[in-house]
Amino acid sequence: MTTPENPRERLLDAAGEIFAEKGFKGATVREIIDRAGVNIAAVNYYFRDKERLYIEAVKHAACGQGEEPHLSWSPDTPPAQKLRDIIRFQLLKLLDPNRPAWLARLIMRELIQPSEACAELAREYIEPRSKILFGVVRELLPPGTPNRKVFLTAFSIVGQCHFYCSHKPIIRILIGEDEYQRLDPTTLAEHITQFTLRALKAEE
Amino acid sequence: MTTPENPRERLLDAAGEIFAEKGFKGATVREIIDRAGVNIAAVNYYFRDKERLYIEAVKHAACGQGEEPHLSWSPDTPPAQKLRDIIRFQLLKLLDPNRPAWLARLIMRELIQPSEACAELAREYIEPRSKILFGVVRELLPPGTPNRKVFLTAFSIVGQCHFYCSHKPIIRILIGEDEYQRLDPTTLAEHITQFTLRALKAEE
DNA sequence: TTGACATTAAAACAGTTGTTTGATACAAAT
DNA sequence: ATTTGTATCAAACAACTGTTTTAATGTCAA
Numbered sequence: 180m181t182t183p184e185n186p187r188e189r190l191l192d193a194a195g196e197i198f199a200e201k202g203f204k205g206a207t208v209r210e211i212i213d214r215a216g217v218n219i220a221a222v223n224y225y226f227r228d229k230e231r232l233y234i235e236a237v238k239h240a241a242c243g244q245g246e247e248p249h250l251s252w253s254p255d256t257p258p259a260q261k262l263r264d265i266i267r268f269q270l271l272k273l274l275d276p277n278r279p280a281w282l283a284r285l286i287m288r289e290l291i292q293p294s295e296a297c298a299e300l301a302r303e304y305i306e307p308r309s310k311i312l313f314g315v316v317r318e319l320l321p322p323g324t325p326n327r328k329v330f331l332t333a334f335s336i337v338g339q340c341h342f343y344c345s346h347k348p349i350i351r352i353l354i355g356e357d358e359y360q361r362l363d364p365t366t367l368a369e370h371i372t373q374f375t376l377r378a379l380k381a382e383e
Numbered sequence: 384m385t386t387p388e389n390p391r392e393r394l395l396d397a398a399g400e401i402f403a404e405k406g407f408k409g410a411t412v413r414e415i416i417d418r419a420g421v422n423i424a425a426v427n428y429y430f431r432d433k434e435r436l437y438i439e440a441v442k443h444a445a446c447g448q449g450e451e452p453h454l455s456w457s458p459d460t461p462p463a464q465k466l467r468d469i470i471r472f473q474l475l476k477l478l479d480p481n482r483p484a485w486l487a488r489l490i491m492r493e494l495i496q497p498s499e500a501c502a503e504l505a506r507e508y509i510e511p512r513s514k515i516l517f518g519v520v521r522e523l524l525p526p527g528t529p530n531r532k533v534f535l536t537a538f539s540i541v542g543q544c545h546f547y548c549s550h551k552p553i554i555r556i557l558i559g560e561d562e563y564q565r566l567d568p569t570t571l572a573e574h575i576t577q578f579t580l581r582a583l584k585a586e587e
Numbered sequence: 588t589t590g591a592c593a594t595t596a597a598a599a600c601a602g603t604t605g606t607t608t609g610a611t612a613c614a615a616a617t
Numbered sequence: 618a619t620t621t622g623t624a625t626c627a628a629a630c631a632a633c634t635g636t637t638t639t640a641a642t643g644t645c646a647a
Contacts, residue, residue: 186595202496205408208635218596220637229635287495291488292406309557327565330558331574338546339539345549346542348497352505353513354534361531370535378582390624412605422626424607433605 187225189215194236199281202288203233240282250311258318259376265312266340266375267368273344274364283344312336319379332379339371391429393419398440403485406492407437434499441493441500444486446508454515462522463580469516470544470579471572477548478568487548494549513537523583536583543575 193215197206208229212219226232250268252261273283316333317324343350343362351359397419401410412433416423430436454472456465476482493501520537521528547554547566555563 200496202406202408204406205496207633209633218594219635220595220597223636224594284495287491291491291495292404305553306557327562328574331571332578334546334554335543335575335578338544338550339542341546341550342538342542345491345494346545348494348501349505349509350538352502353510358531367535370532371539374536374539374582378578411603413603422624423605424626425624427606428624 186215186217186221188239189217190221190225190232191236191239194232195240195285196281198233198236199240199285199288203230208232237285240285258315261315262319262336262375263368263372265315266336266372267365269337269340270343270364270368270371273340274367287345309333309337335378336371336375339374340367343367390419390421390425392443393421394425394429394436395440395443398436399444399489400483400485402437402440403444403489403492407434407498412436437498438500438503441489442504442507444483444489445504462519465519466523466540466579467572467576469519470540470576471569473541473544474547474568474572474575477544478571487551491549513541516540523580539582540575540579543578544571547571 190211194206194211197211197214200206208222209219211232212222215221222229222232226235250264252264312333313329316329316336320329320332350362394415398410398415401415401418404410412426413423415436416426419425426433426436430439454465454468456468477487490504493504516537517533520533520540524533524536554566
């Protein structure tokens with residue numbers, strides 16, 4: 180990512196990063212303008228104040244996040260393979276250090292303390308994705324399985340995945356830094372997939 | 384819960400609440416001492432500074448929240464029953480409406496932005512508890528199962544439980560308020576236990 | 588060149604922050 | 618009664634915060 184030369188976007192980039200890292204109160208405008216390499220008066224000039232900068236930074240981060248590779252299967256793909264793809268895709272997105280990780284933190288902050296900035300973000304982003312998982316789970320379960328069982332199963336899957344992201348600091352302490360480093364997304368994806376498939380296969 | 388009259392605990396209670404609500408930076412010591420009804424110098428007197436107050440407040444909220452019924456089984460308890468007890472116990476604690484709601488937010492803040500409190504909490508509180516779960520999982524898996532598989536399995540279990548706490552707002556949106564209200568801890572515990580036991584039984 | 592406008596710069600502002608001070612009240616022990 | 622130590626208080630402190638001001642700079646058309 181090349182750093183843009185116009186101060187407005189430089190501010191947005193720096194702000195998104197630092198706001199995600201330290202929260203709204205924890206981040207100072209001086210630190211932001213310092214990383215952006217602009218004068219402090221620029222935040223008042225391009226945005227009204229710190230809060231307006233925050234809102235714009237969140238929107239900028241959410242929209243500018245590049246296109247995602249869509250999950251699309253051929254009609255005869257076995258549901259077990261679809262499940263594997265979903266889990267792997269999710270874990271890669273949650274744990275890949277190459278990806279800008281601070282967007283996830285921004286969203287987790289909004290989970291705890293929602294602001295109007297990204298209130299609708301979770302809804303527009305998560306809901307369509309969960310619909311896909313619900314469908315695959317329904318394929319894997321016996322026909323006529325009640326709705327409740329479907330999403331309980333789906334939550335068991337997603338819960339396993341997100342745990343490695345949301346509770347990362349604690350996992351790191353529990354199993355030690357060395358062991359943690361060996362937990363690559365592919366290994367985890369395979370474990371969760373097998374774990375889930377066994378639980379579902381024994382279902383009937 | 385009656386408010387204690389000694390300033391130290393009054394500070395801890397007020398601090399936990401406000402830190403959870405606004406985060407470490409967002410909360411001011413003046414607001415805390417105001418709610419606690421003590422003088423501002425008390426935070427320096429009983430704790431060294433704001434940060435030490437924060438650490439103690441987190442630990443106080445996580446651990447000191449009433450005595451826990453200890454998990455103790457007779458030597459001939461089958462491991463499957465132990466697992467069921469652990470899951471049920473955990474979910475009851477995570478979703479108990481009597482438990483102040485701000486406790487979860489406080490811990491989630493630590494997960495997003497770990498401070499020294501997170502490390503102390505993990506070592507003093509979480510580690511001993513996880514040891515118990517690791518032991519039960521080891522009983523459930525075939526003898527000689529490698530360590531990594533043990534805690535991957537344990538994380539699959541804990542991940543399923545904590546998901547209902549950490550992602551509560553999203554679950555509420557996804558399945559609707561009515562359906563959410565019907566998700567009592569007992570139902571969830573039974574689902575997760577069955578799900579896990581099936582995954583492990585098919586193991587061999 | 589001149590003037591108007593957009594942009595950047597440094598400094599100052601006013602308010603809030605965490606923290607410390609020094610005095611005071613109270614109790615128990617000498 | 619005097620001393621000793623604990624606990625509490627109002628007040629002040631120094632540092633940092635977001636924001637504003639004011640001046641300087643650059644750009645481009647007339």
